[in-house]
Amino acid sequence: xxxxxxxxxxxxxxxxxxxxxxxxxxxxxxxxxxxxxxxxxxxxxxxxxxxxxxxxxxxxxxxxxxxxxxxxxxxxxxxxxxxxxxxxxxxxxxxxxxxxxxxxxxxxxxxxxxxxxxxxxxxxxxxxxxxxxxxxxxxxxxxxxxxxxxxxxxxxxxxxxxxxxxxxxxxxxxxxxxxxxxxxxxxxxxxxxxxxxxxxxxxxxxxxxxxxxxxxxxxxxxxxxxxxxxxxxxxxxxxxxxxxxxxxxxxxxxxxxxxxxxxxxxxxxxxxxxxxxxxxxxxxxxxxxxxxxxxxxxxxxxxxxxxxxxxxxxxxxxxxxxxxxxxxxxxxxxxxxxxxxxxxxxxxxxxxxxxxxxxxxxxxxxxxxxxxxxxxxxxxxxxxxxxxxxxxxxxxxxxxxxxxxxxxxxxxxxxxxxxxxxxxxxxxxxxxxxxxxxxxxxxxxxxxxxxxxxxxxxxxxxx
Amino acid sequence: xxxxxxxxxxxxxxxxxxxxxxxxxxxxxxxxxxxxxxxxxxxxxxxxxxxxxxxxxxxxxxxxxxxxxxxxxxxxxxxxxxxxxxxxxxxxxxxxxxxxxxxxxxxxxxxxxxxxxxxxxxxxxxxxxxxxxxxxxxxxxxxxxxxxxxxxxxxxxxxxxxxxxxxxxxxxxxxxxxxxxxxxxxxxxxxxxxxxxxxxxxxxxxxxxxxxxxxxxxxxxxxxxxxxxxxxxxxxxxxxxxxxxxxxxxxxxxxxxxxxxxxxxxxxxxxxxxxxxxxxxxxxxxxxxxxxx
Numbered sequence: 001x002x003x004x005x006x007x008x009x010x011x012x013x014x015x016x017x018x019x020x021x022x023x024x025x026x027x028x029x030x031x032x033x034x035x036x037x038x039x040x041x042x043x044x045x046x047x048x049x050x051x052x053x054x055x056x057x058x059x060x061x062x063x064x065x066x067x068x069x070x071x072x073x074x075x076x077x078x079x080x081x082x083x084x085x086x087x088x089x090x091x092x093x094x095x096x097x098x099x100x101x102x103x104x105x106x107x108x109x110x111x112x113x114x115x116x117x118x119x120x121x122x123x124x125x126x127x128x129x130x131x132x133x134x135x136x137x138x139x140x141x142x143x144x145x146x147x148x149x150x151x152x153x154x155x156x157x158x159x160x161x162x163x164x165x166x167x168x169x170x171x172x173x174x175x176x177x178x179x180x181x182x183x184x185x186x187x188x189x190x191x192x193x194x195x196x197x198x199x200x201x202x203x204x205x206x207x208x209x210x211x212x213x214x215x216x217x218x219x220x221x222x223x224x225x226x227x228x229x230x231x232x233x234x235x236x237x238x239x240x241x242x243x244x245x246x247x248x249x250x251x252x253x254x255x256x257x258x259x260x261x262x263x264x265x266x267x268x269x270x271x272x273x274x275x276x277x278x279x280x281x282x283x284x285x286x287x288x289x290x291x292x293x294x295x296x297x298x299x300x301x302x303x304x305x306x307x308x309x310x311x312x313x314x315x316x317x318x319x320x321x322x323x324x325x326x327x328x329x330x331x332x333x334x335x336x337x338x339x340x341x342x343x344x345x346x347x348x349x350x351x352x353x354x355x356x357x358x359x360x361x362x363x364x365x366x367x368x369x370x371x372x373x374x375x376x377x378x379x380x381x382x383x384x385x386x387x388x389x390x391x392x393x394x395x396x397x398x399x400x401x402x403x404x405x406x407x408x409x410x411x412x413x414x415x416x417x418x419x420x421x422x423x424x425x426x427x428x429x430x431x432x433x434x435x436x437x438x439x440x441x442x443x444x445x446x447x448x449x450x451x452x453x454x455x456x457x458x459x460x461x462x463x
Numbered sequence: 464x465x466x467x468x469x470x471x472x473x474x475x476x477x478x479x480x481x482x483x484x485x486x487x488x489x490x491x492x493x494x495x496x497x498x499x500x501x502x503x504x505x506x507x508x509x510x511x512x513x514x515x516x517x518x519x520x521x522x523x524x525x526x527x528x529x530x531x532x533x534x535x536x537x538x539x540x541x542x543x544x545x546x547x548x549x550x551x552x553x554x555x556x557x558x559x560x561x562x563x564x565x566x567x568x569x570x571x572x573x574x575x576x577x578x579x580x581x582x583x584x585x586x587x588x589x590x591x592x593x594x595x596x597x598x599x600x601x602x603x604x605x606x607x608x609x610x611x612x613x614x615x616x617x618x619x620x621x622x623x624x625x626x627x628x629x630x631x632x633x634x635x636x637x638x639x640x641x642x643x644x645x646x647x648x649x650x651x652x653x654x655x656x657x658x659x660x661x662x663x664x665x666x667x668x669x670x671x672x673x674x675x676x677x678x679x680x681x682x683x684x685x686x687x688x689x690x691x692x693x694x695x696x697x698x699x700x701x702x703x704x705x706x707x708x709x710x711x712x713x714x715x716x717x718x719x720x721x722x723x724x725x726x727x728x729x730x731x732x733x734x735x736x737x738x739x740x741x742x743x744x745x746x747x748x749x750x751x752x753x754x755x756x
């Protein structure tokens with residue numbers, strides 16, 4: 001076996017999977033996992049670990065896989081992460097742990113993500129659960145939002161003996177894991193539900209249908225409901241639109257709406273009441289992971305789909321793997337293309353889009369080459385659906401209803417230290433609510449740091 | 464799970480339910496709404512709050528059966544449960560923030576159309592409980608569709624009922640009544656709050672603009688999450704895009720683009736829109752027309 005190359009992971013065939021919502025990646029089996037684990041060099045000074053936002057002891061868990069002790073590997077990962085089956089699937093490993101892998105200098109990095117996924121799936125299939133053995137502390141902590149930041153923070157606090165309640169605005173816990181990321185990348189009933197069950201098994205309570213800021217305020221949680229600290233992991237918030245003509249036509253959706261109808265409300269599935277106007281000819285505007293998710297969802301609902309992005313392929317912010325999967329499945333990429341107007345029929349529905357061609361100029365402050373319009377290059381094409389995937393801006397709800405909690409100019413909650421402390425005592429924050437839209441694992445890292453911050457704050461206060 | 468404590472049919476197609484929902488009952492204010500979901504497979508349906516009893520921990524909702532989901536809801540009985548009941552969502556009426564002394568100087572006329580009477584009721588009631596009197600017009604197509612008349616008469620200073628077909632109250636629409644009150648009876652109003660079908664609110668606003676009376680309307684567009692996340696409920700107000708769920712549901716009626724709102728409403732909500740959707744989609748159709756099983 002060629003040690004320079006990783007053990008390939010089995011995937012559902014592209015032509016087949018373009019028409020179903022089953023998971024694309026099929027994962028390793030035990031033999032494949034052991035073979036891949038054997039490629040690890042067990043570095044004395046493991047760089048991979050420094051690339052992990054939650055600092056998993058990667059060589060130690062891979063060592064256990066290599067020995068065939070998958071349960072042991074799961075125990076190692078569980079010390080650091082509450083959501084390994086999620087992370088093994090949606091983390092951008094290629095720019096984190098795997099980017100630092102010494103194997104990767106010459107040849108391909110160890111497939112750390114796929115190994116993590118294998119271990120987590122094995123644990124689920126064998127009903128292994130994380131262990132709690134901390135002494136109960138008589139202090140209540142409220143966690144707002146049950147996405148990756150909230151679940152991680154809640155899990156870590158519960159492991160430390162705190163009495164934790166998560167408040168979730170929607171009717172299902174999971175945040176972006178259930179409303180945003182599609183089934184074919186992250187199966188809900190198996191993977192997500194089971195990881196949430198694991199967090200609950202640590203003693204965490206989850207109250208759904210509570211919109212903090214409306215149903216109850218943070219001040220009330222602290223002053224009336226007996227919580228000693230609050231973690232805000234409320235997520236990214238309001239979808240952005242371009243502000244071009246025709247954007248309010250029927251058939252124009254935010255990626256959040258399109259994905260929520262499909263993922264959370266299961267519009268794709270027979271027997272669920274929520275409708276979705278899936279579209280026949282769909283353009284997704286944007287080039288991030290969410291855009292790829294929306295495009296691949298529309299494809300599976302039977303549409304012809306293109307991505308419209310104003311920069312070039314190299315500038316696409318989505319993970320390479322996602323772009324690759326989208327292309328394999330038949331999503332067309334209209335790059336260096338910028339929408340100017342959405343064309344609307346007499347009934348108020350989308351009938352097409354006017355775009356102009358772009359070229360890349362000098363790099364701007366962010367280091368990305370600035371797209372510039374090619375004069376006279378406007379063209380039109382037919383469409384019935386446009387999905388805007390341009391990112392989000394923070395939801396002002398919590399900041400505007402909490403006394404003394406400050407936000408920055410962009411609306412994100414101001415974190416005053418690396419442990420998620422805010423301008424308000426006893427209130428901590430992390431994840432997209434602070435940084436604006438980012439990744440699952442960064443949110444988990446922030447949740448983890450805040451759990452430390454809350455523990456330090458409450459231990460100190462007791463004395 | 465949220466228990467239905469009481470149920471009453473207000474007409475053939477309009478149902479009132481009192482639901483146990485402690486958190487909502489404790490914090491809701493006039494103008495706000497809830498989202499309910501009947502079971503695992505149901506839609507999230509936004510409904511305005513018709514009444515609330517803080518001491519009982521209950522919230523009263525009123526809805527009209529317009530499709531599969533609301534028909535399923537209407538079959539629930541006292542003692543049954545909603546799987547989900549979330550709120551209060553949206554902003555409360557702006558005037559609830561005003562000092563009562565200042566507010567009591569204002570003469571407000573409420574204009575309620577059909578099932579829109581339900582969200583008007585808690586507003587008039589709130590004013591009444593705070594010692595402020597307000598007038599109210601209830602308009603409906605026909606007598607059978609006039610709802611909450613008795614409740615409203617207990618809290619409104621003067622109550623006027625109009626029906627399009629003249630089967631009850633004054634014959635005509637709410638605009639005829641507004642004109643009569645203002646032009647003939649020389650009543651003067653500082654604010655009009657109009658809640659009902661979009662087409663009614665549009666025409667009330669056209670009239671009140673002419674009469675120079677500031678007018679607030681409450682919008683109930685298509686929504687999914689109701690917390691600002693999906694943007695389905697976007698409306699154009701004064702040339703700016705607003706999300707009804709977080710920026711509203713109440714807006715300055717003279718600035719709302721009603722024509723656009725009506726077009727967006729069609730998408731899943733009207734028979735016409737649903738049929739059109741099915742036709743357009745062909746093989747990629749995935750429900751939403753209200754006709755597929």
